[in-house]
Amino acid sequence: MNDKPAARENSRLLIKLVGLALGMFAFGFLLVPIYDVFCDITGLGGKFDLEAAVVETRVPVDDRIITVEFVASLNEYAPWEFHPAVASMEVRPGQMYDTTFYAKNLTDRELVGQAVPSIAPGQAVRFFQKTECFCFTSQKFTAQEGRDMPLQFVVDPELPEYIDRLTLSYTFFATNQVAQN
Amino acid sequence: MSATVADMHDSHDHHGPVHTGIKRWLFATNHKDIGTLYLVFALVMLFVGGLMALIIRAELFQPGLQFVDPDFFNQMTTMHALIMVFGMIMPAFAGFANWMIPMMIGAPDMALPRLNNWSFWLLPFAATLLVSTLFMPGGAPASGWTLYPPLVLQTGDAFPFAIFAIHLLGISSIMAAINIIVTILNLRTPSMSLLQMPMFVWSWLITAYLLILVMPVLAGGVTMLLMDQFFGTSFFEAAGGGDPVLFQHIFWFFGHPEVYIIILPAFGIISHVIPAFSRKPLFGHNAMVYATACIAFLSCVVWAHHMFTVGMPLAGQMFFMFATMLIAIPTGVKIFNWTATMWQGALTFETPMLFAIAFLFLFTIGGFTGVMMAMVPLDFQYHDSYFIVAHFHYVLVPGALFGAIAGCYFWLPKWTGHMYDERLGKIHFWLTTIFVNLTFFPQHFVGLAGMPRRIPDYAVQFTNFNMMSSIGAFGFGFSQLLLVYVIYKCVKGGAKATAEVWDNPEGLEWTVPSPAPYHTFEVPPVYTPRYGATH
Ligand code: HEM
Ligand SMILES: [Cu+2]
Numbered sequence: 151m152n153d154k155p156a157a158r159e160n161s162r163l164l165i166k167l168v169g170l171a172l173g174m175f176a177f178g179f180l181l182v183p184i185y186d187v188f189c190d191i192t193g194l195g196g197k198f199d200l201e202a203a204v205v206e207t208r209v210p211v212d213d214r215i216i217t218v219e220f221v222a223s224l225n226e227y228a229p230w231e232f233h234p235a236v237a238s239m240e241v242r243p244g245q246m247y248d249t250t251f252y253a254k255n256l257t258d259r260e261l262v263g264q265a266v267p268s269i270a271p272g273q274a275v276r277f278f279q280k281t282e283c284f285c286f287t288s289q290k291f292t293a294q295e296g297r298d299m300p301l302q303f304v305v306d307p308e309l310p311e312y313i314d315r316l317t318l319s320y321t322f323f324a325t326n327q328v329a330q331n
Numbered sequence: 332m333s334a335t336v337a338d339m340h341d342s343h344d345h346h347g348p349v350h351t352g353i354k355r356w357l358f359a360t361n362h363k364d365i366g367t368l369y370l371v372f373a374l375v376m377l378f379v380g381g382l383m384a385l386i387i388r389a390e391l392f393q394p395g396l397q398f399v400d401p402d403f404f405n406q407m408t409t410m411h412a413l414i415m416v417f418g419m420i421m422p423a424f425a426g427f428a429n430w431m432i433p434m435m436i437g438a439p440d441m442a443l444p445r446l447n448n449w450s451f452w453l454l455p456f457a458a459t460l461l462v463s464t465l466f467m468p469g470g471a472p473a474s475g476w477t478l479y480p481p482l483v484l485q486t487g488d489a490f491p492f493a494i495f496a497i498h499l500l501g502i503s504s505i506m507a508a509i510n511i512i513v514t515i516l517n518l519r520t521p522s523m524s525l526l527q528m529p530m531f532v533w534s535w536l537i538t539a540y541l542l543i544l545v546m547p548v549l550a551g552g553v554t555m556l557l558m559d560q561f562f563g564t565s566f567f568e569a570a571g572g573g574d575p576v577l578f579q580h581i582f583w584f585f586g587h588p589e590v591y592i593i594i595l596p597a598f599g600i601i602s603h604v605i606p607a608f609s610r611k612p613l614f615g616h617n618a619m620v621y622a623t624a625c626i627a628f629l630s631c632v633v634w635a636h637h638m639f640t641v642g643m644p645l646a647g648q649m650f651f652m653f654a655t656m657l658i659a660i661p662t663g664v665k666i667f668n669w670t671a672t673m674w675q676g677a678l679t680f681e682t683p684m685l686f687a688i689a690f691l692f693l694f695t696i697g698g699f700t701g702v703m704m705a706m707v708p709l710d711f712q713y714h715d716s717y718f719i720v721a722h723f724h725y726v727l728v729p730g731a732l733f734g735a736i737a738g739c740y741f742w743l744p745k746w747t748g749h750m751y752d753e754r755l756g757k758i759h760f761w762l763t764t765i766f767v768n769l770t771f772f773p774q775h776f777v778g779l780a781g782m783p784r785r786i787p788d789y790a791v792q793f794t795n796f797n798m799m800s801s802i803g804a805f806g807f808g809f810s811q812l813l814l815v816y817v818i819y820k821c822v823k824g825g826a827k828a829t830a831e832v833w834d835n836p837e838g839l840e841w842t843v844p845s846p847a848p849y850h851t852f853e854v855p856p857v858y859t860p861r862y863g864a865t866h
Contacts, residue, residue, distance in 0.1 A: 159517055160443065167509045177547075178551020179551050181584070185580060272642060272644060323569070
């Protein structure tokens with residue numbers, strides 16, 4: 151076993167296996183973009199692109215009404231007041247709608263907020279197009295400032311038949327706080 | 332004897348350890364010494380992890396909060412699982428691998444003895460680091476062994492230490508896996524073909540590849556946790572565009588293969604014990620090899636069955652449901668073949684065989700509940716309930732741990748040169764088997780009735796079953812002291828064991844004297860499989 155060729159064979163296999171282990175470590179990190187791309191292509195997970203959708207105007211479909219519900223949530227200890235202007239809307243696919251969400255900074259400091267959207271059911275993510283949204287950029291609030299933030303959206307007429315109710319939810323985070331802890 | 336080991340190199344017999352005393356163990360490079368270290372370490376950790384389990388069961392003896400506060404309770408569930416998985420069962424099987432694989436394949440030692448030393452000696456440090464998190468401000472992680480963010484990020488000062496301990500444990504097992512693969516592929520006696528390798532060797536070869544494939548992914552995942560906590564990244568932080576569900580995917584990409592990393596070596600041991608006490612060759616050796624490989628492959632594509640409730644699309648649920656149920660087929664092949672091995676065999680029921688037969692029955696119960704949970708609509712009820720706790724304890728305790736105990740009784744005479752006390756062994760078996768069922772069977776019922784896992788309190792109607800469970804757990808724990816005593820007694824003395832120990836068992840390890848000399852097979856033996864036709 152101490153003869154040279156055997157030792158060389160051992161180290162060759164050793165190097166390959168260490169390479170495999172390192173490769174799998176890298177693969178673990180590669181899973182992050184894979185996951186994002188996968189969710190993006192398939193629309194699984196209900197995650198949105200944080201970009202305005204470009205929508206060509208379409209003829210609204212008359213005989214279909216979709217209920218869109220709005221949910222605003224905060225995590226524990228989040229220093230905000232945050233709620234939608236209306237709890238839900240009845241919308242016709244193809245037509246543009248406007249609504250707002252209200253947020254108020256409850257602290258005596260300046261806060262930067264970021265809303266993270268999500269939709270249920272997740273399959274609807276590609277058919278819910280936001281042409282304008284306060285979630286596209288971070289929102290700066292001075293101490294105790296409160297304001298309405300705009301949202302403009304279209305529900306794509308291609309939305310699968312079996313879906314007649316969408317829930318759009320936002321969680322509002324203080325980003326300068328996230329960076330702190 | 333089938334294999335000829337005529338030249339046992341009598342002239343070299345005086346070769347013992349180079350160092351004596353503590354140095355023998357610190358600088359150990361001999362596979363038998365390192366095997367012993369692993370096994371002793373695992374036995375110690377069995378009691379450390381077991382103590383934590385008893386704290387959990389003491390608290391759950393009655394509803395309400397008795398002994399510990401809820402945060403400490405959750406630290407116990409987390410640490411119990413991490414220690415049992417990474418500190419007890421994996422090192423135990425690494426110990427078996429070190430001791431037995433070189434002897435089974437006619438190799439003089441492990442291929443990389445110094446790496447081997449390192450793999451072992453990382454463990455005590457990693458385990459100490461992990462346990463020490465209990466004494467840090469804020470306590471140990473209380474998120475459960477799955478370490479889901481954002482919960483795990485609320486761990487106190489201990490957080491980076493716990494992650495670092497997991498890194499070390501992972502590195503140790505990757506190094507052990509590499510060593511095992513190199514040994515099997517390069518040091519096997521030339522007269523043994525790959526397919527002729529004994530099942531324990533096959534199981535470990537496949538397990539080692541699984542380890543190298545998934546352990547680094549866990550290391551990556553926990554590194555991301557560390558970065559989210561300290562370097563302001565947002566891998567799992569929704570506010571920064573990340574997604575906590577991603578962690579679940581990464582964890583279970585490791586986690587499901589991990590459960591097979593735990594069980595495959597036990598499958599290997601059972602595949603030796605049952606033929607030996609049935610006095611028949613293993614039924615369908617090649618089918619067993621293919622089934623094992625098939626299980627290992629499938630185990631890499633079923634991970635999301637742990638996540639059915641996160642809100643997966645239908646297509647994903649269907650895929651993971653059917654892929655998971657598919658695993659039951661190769662697993663069924665194995666159960667069938669073990670049973671067929673016993674069929675019309677000349678059975679005797681020594682302690683290792685008793686544990687193997689109990690394994691067969693009780694592991695199968697765990698397999699059945701696994702298939703139940705694989706069905707998406709049913710899993711919505713079972714998920715995060717005590718039903719799951721019952722499932723995985725049936726596959727882990729009377730599954731993996733019984734495999735290890737069976738192997739321990741089976742090879743103890745080979746290791747020590749003495750027969751263990753058969754009467755005490757049988758008593759140990761019956762106590763263990765009765766108490767393990769008393770502990771875990773009632774958990775099916777409370778789980779179905781809605782008792783959630785990882786909660787220190789419960790609704791009063793679950794009290795009776797929980798009391799049974801707690802009594803069983805204490806009985807089980809104390810019965811293991813008997814195991815320690817039997818091992819101790821066997822090391823100290825007892826009837827002399829012959830080279831074969833049992834009734835003409837198959838395998839190269841039975842051709843060397845008992846106790847196995849410090850150096851074996853310095854010249855590769857000629858291996859002639861006894862049952863050539865069936866291989
Ligand atoms: C036929 C084989 C098996 C099937 C179909 C199966 C299926 C499952 C499923 C679907 C779950 C997730 C349940 C849930 O969280 O809702 C689960 C959990 C689990 N299984 Fe299995 N399983 C099998 C065998 C095994 C084996 C052999 C082991 C280990 C030796 C094992 C260990 C575990 C563990 C530890 C968990 C719980 C993980 C956790 O949430 O902490 N299973 N099993
Ligand atoms: Cu699994």
